[in-house]
Amino acid sequence: MTKDENGLLKVNFDPALTRLLREVKYFLLLELSVPETAMGIFAKAEMYREYIVSLDMVVENHNYIITCLHVMERPLIKARIEKMEEVMKPGIEEYKWKSPNISEFIVRAKTTVDDLYTIVQKMKECLTKI
Secondary structure, three states, rough: OOEEEOEEEEEOOOOOHHHHHHHHHHHHHOOOOHHHHHHHHHHHHHHHHHHHHHHHHHHHHHHHHHHHOOOOOOOHHHHHHHHHHHHHHHHHHHHOOOOOOOOHHHHHHHHHHHHHHHHHHHHHHHHHHH
């Protein structure tokens, strides 16, 4: 993941890798030969797809939290936002697609962000009712 100057996140899955996975799929459908290195990457296609889907959801919820809060709401959940940012930090600074324990990071990030997202949604619902 990468973080922009506004604190918003983006999943940085290389488009070239997406093209490679698609091309290998078509080569296999056409029964053409595929280089061994490309097949090795293709063998992990489902894992990459699961990572991308999970990280896209984490990023979407994270960015919603960062952008939807009113200045007056932010102090109410400041500690939780700081915890969320702390949990997300290794995904921005350390983890790569081949890093060990990436699955555990994704689960932890998703749990942390989803919990805060639920709180923010409830806050917004209560504000609307008021």
